[in-house]
Amino acid sequence: MADLAAVKRTLTEQRIETPSWAYGNSGTRFKVFTQPGVPRNPEEKIADAAAVHRFTGVAPTVALHIPWDKVDDYAALTRYAADLGVGIGAINTNVFQDDDYKLGSVTNPDPGVRRKATDHLLEAIEIMDQTGSQDLKLWFSDGINYPGQDDLRTRQDRLATALRETYDRLGPDQRILLEYKLFEPAFYATDIPDWGTSYAHCIELGERATVCIDTGHHAPGTNIEFIVAFLLRQGRLGAFDFNSRFYADDDLMVGAADPFQLFRIMYEIVRADALSPSQNIAFMLDQCHNIERKIPAIIRSVMNVQEATAKALLVDRDALFAAQRSGDVLEANAVFMDAYNTDVRPLLAEVRADAGLDPDPVAAYKRSGYDEKIIADRVGGNQAGWGA
Ligand code: PSV
Numbered sequence: 001m002a003d004l005a006a007v008k009r010t011l012t013e014q015r016i017e018t019p020s021w022a023y024g025n026s027g028t029r030f031k032v033f034t035q036p037g038v039p040r041n042p043e044e045k046i047a048d049a050a051a052v053h054r055f056t057g058v059a060p061t062v063a064l065h066i067p068w069d070k071v072d073d074y075a076a077l078t079r080y081a082a083d084l085g086v087g088i089g090a091i092n093t094n095v096f097q098d099d100d101y102k103l104g105s106v107t108n109p110d111p112g113v114r115r116k117a118t119d120h121l122l123e124a125i126e127i128m129d130q131t132g133s134q135d136l137k138l139w140f141s142d143g144i145n146y147p148g149q150d151d152l153r154t155r156q157d158r159l160a161t162a163l164r165e166t167y168d169r170l171g172p173d174q175r176i177l178l179e180y181k182l183f184e185p186a187f188y189a190t191d192i193p194d195w196g197t198s199y200a201h202c203i204e205l206g207e208r209a210t211v212c213i214d215t216g217h218h219a220p221g222t223n224i225e226f227i228v229a230f231l232l233r234q235g236r237l238g239a240f241d242f243n244s245r246f247y248a249d250d251d252l253m254v255g256a257a258d259p260f261q262l263f264r265i266m267y268e269i270v271r272a273d274a275l276s277p278s279q280n281i282a283f284m285l286d287q288c289h290n291i292e293r294k295i296p297a298i299i300r301s302v303m304n305v306q307e308a309t310a311k312a313l314l315v316d317r318d319a320l321f322a323a324q325r326s327g328d329v330l331e332a333n334a335v336f337m338d339a340y341n342t343d344v345r346p347l348l349a350e351v352r353a354d355a356g357l358d359p360d361p362v363a364a365y366k367r368s369g370y371d372e373k374i375i376a377d378r379v380g381g382n383q384a385g386w387g388a
């Protein structure tokens with residue numbers, strides 16, 4: 001049996017980072033449905049992230065995306081966040097929105113564009129210096145649409161050169177989180193399409209380069225928990241971008257499409273004792289809330305991660321390992337499924353009550369009046385990034 005007191009302690013210590021861009025308007029390439037009360041600037045995004053933390057108690061940092069969250073004074077922004085009870089988390093770079101990047105950013109055939117893109121990555125490290133952020137998150141939209149359009153191998157060389165320059169600029173406490181994505185916006189070949197490519201570049205760079213698993217960036221049916229287990233074993237799992245997908249990079253709420261997959265992922269984390277903040281794995285959300293109210297959706301997402309984690313912590317590992325060792329297939333699976341099928345909501349309600357929080361964060365948010373206040377106060381809120 002899992003030790004319930006230890007499970008509750010671990011759940012109290014869990015940390016989940018929310019993304020600034022999830023608080024702003026977003027949509028598909030067909031339509032952005034704007035919502036009332038959305039943030040008009042980085043400060044208001046941070047205020048909303050602070051609200052999520054107030055109701056959940058486990059979301060004390062917010063990731064920024066540059067230039068969507070560009071400000072003149074990042075130290076002041078950091079102090080503003082601290083006053084609201086949150087810190088600045090990962091700095092996300094954006095080398096995908098300028099016309100210059102039509103043929104790629106750091107892999108572009110034009111050395112001038114490659115320089116511009118690399119300079120943006122270096123600028124992001126300067127921002128990290130000012131905010132105290134430790135994580136530089138890199139996602140490249142680079143790739144090609146047509147066979148023969150550019151040289152696949154040369155593009156890897158260009159990528160490696162830019163990554164090397166960026167890595168060498170990192171401070172001693174800073175690291176790279178390198179994302180991969182199977183496809184989109186490039187349709188034929190993406191320059192970092194999978195975890196293996198990201199991992200190989202990280203190995204080449206050095207130990208402060210780690211892989212970021214965005215759960216929405218895989219082919220249907222990919223066994224993500226295997227990737228988690230493998231990277232943890234190699235010491236190269238740096239972060240998650242959590243979200244849900246049904247079809248492509250849907251960016252729906254984590255745990256909405258496939259809560260069982262999220263449980264299997266969190267089990268591998270628990271299995272490797274990698275949940276504690278001391279293990280330095282960043283559990284981040286990377287989502288967009290196109291049609292639902294954003295703040296309660298983010299609170300719900302945090303709760304979904306907590307529920308999957310609680311179930312993973314409840315796996316009776318002694319019984320599981322015993323069944324595995326004896327080759328008892330059905331018993332091993334039953335032990336695993338017992339944990340998954342446990343209703344952990346009462347346990348999490350207790351954890352919250354013990355921490356002085358409302359046991360039902362979504363209801364507490366709705367009662368708080370915060371939603372009405374931002375709708376009244378904020379007129380003319382911005383789109384999160386796309387076109388902002
Ligand atoms: C790309 O699809 C991605 O997952 C990257 O993390 C970007 O930085 C983020 O989305 C922006 O929405």
Ligand code: MN
Pocket residue numbers: 139179214241286
């Ligand atoms: Mn992502």
Ligand code: MN
Pocket residue numbers: 214216217249286
């Ligand atoms: Mn994505």
